[in-house]
Amino acid sequence: MPQDYYIELGVPRNAADKEVKTAYRRLARRYHPDVNTSDPDAEARFKRVNEAYQVLSDPKTRRDYDRYGDNWKHAEQMRANDGRGAGFRRSRGGHRGGGGIGLDGLFGDFGLGNAFGRSQRQALQTNVQITLEEAFAGSKRSITIQGASPCKECTGTGIDGTVHCSYCGGSGTSQMPRTLEVTLPKGTESGDRIRVRPDDRTELNIEVDVRRHRVFTRNDDDLVTDVAVSYLDALLGGEVEVPTMTGKVVLKVPAGTTQGRNFRMKGKGMPRHGRGASGHGDLVARMVISVPEELSDEEKALLEQLRTLHMGELETVQEDVTDPEPETESGSSRSAEAAGGDA
Structure with a gap:
């Protein structure tokens, strides 16, 4: 199928030159084969992005592309035939007078034909x-x-008898709203583009935006969430409930868990998507230690006992450490002798 350069770069048709350049640089970095070595399709996509930018970054070729679409390379020839082609729709059956020159025959080399032929x-x-x-x-x-x-009155020919079709104004088309039911696959992420072809004349490109979630942060196929753990469970070990996309699961927290420690739960992330992908990513549970703002008198007393015990352990450790002797004039020679002895 013909390549749509605007869709390839993800910009609207009225995009400014700066917007086209910015989109190209972003996609070129993303799909450069030297950078994206894990994606087998990256090189092909990079070539398509580069081709699109070469056309849309040049004002002349962009004008030709906007007017003639995929046939922009034949713009000079098509401009030469524009005058003759304009009068053909007035003729019955797509011929002019009795000359027998049909639209398909005239424009066949350029891949055009009638409004819905080619x-x-x-x-x-x-x-x-x-x-x-x-x-x-x-x-x-x-x-x-x-x-x-296709116009329902002239069936896409643009003529009614020997005159322009009054229903479509001779265009051969009519703007009719249609409702399509589109399936968005599992694992879709922001920036994904889904291509739908409801018929052989129409291509719908859907860009997806996944809203931010109040619990989870997405990182490719992985999910990250903060999990509150009490200071006692962090010190002594315990269990916490971790939210997942399919419900809560219990995580055993080992003693001595510190603030910000991550626990990776295999297969609890987003469905992997893309060609050949299967399974799910992981869920990363990030520990956030919760300290109470208020304590009861009993809790304070117990914690004071713990602090006293801890301070006693520190004093014992300090008593076991011998202060170094002060430096004397003979200290250097003793150090040298000791060093010599070790050798």
Whole structure:
């Protein structure tokens, strides 16, 4: 199928030159084969992005592309035929007078033809916002598009008898709203583009935006969440409940757990997606030690006992440490003798 350069760069058709350049640099860094060595399709995508930028960054080729689409390379020839081609729709059956020159024959070398014979597929673009839960489980969306369809009066020819079709104004198309049901696969993430072809003339490109979640932060196929653990469980060990996308699970916290320590729970993340992908990513539970703002008198007394015990252990350790002798004039010679003895 013809390549849509605007869709390839992810920019609208009225994008400014700076926006085109910014999109190209971002995608070039992302898909450069020397950088993205893990994706077998990165090199092909990089070439497509580069081709799109070469066309859209040049004002002349961009004008030709905007006017002639995938046939922009034949712009000079097509401009030469524009005058003759404009009058053909007035003729019955796509011929001019009795000369027998058909539209298909004239424009066949350029891949055009009538409005829906061999015309370039129209590319539509829309954005869809979903929740993380929908991205995890997969979801469906009903999307209404306003795209060109063959005129029901002239069946796409653009003529009615010997005059322009009054229903479509001679364009051969009519703008009819259609509602499509689109399936968003499991594991979809922000920035993913889903391509749908409801018919052989229309291509719908859907860019997905996954809303931020109040509990989880997404990192590719992994999820990260903060888990509160009491200071006692952090010191002595214990169990905490960890939220996942399918419900809570119990995590055993070892004694001596420190603030910010991460525990990786295999297979509890997002579904992996993409060509050949399977399984799920991981869930990273990040420990946040919770300290109470208020304590009862009994709790304070027990903690004071613990502190006293701890201070006693520190004093014992300090008593076991012998202070070094003060340096004397003969200290250097003693050090030298000791060093010599060790040798």
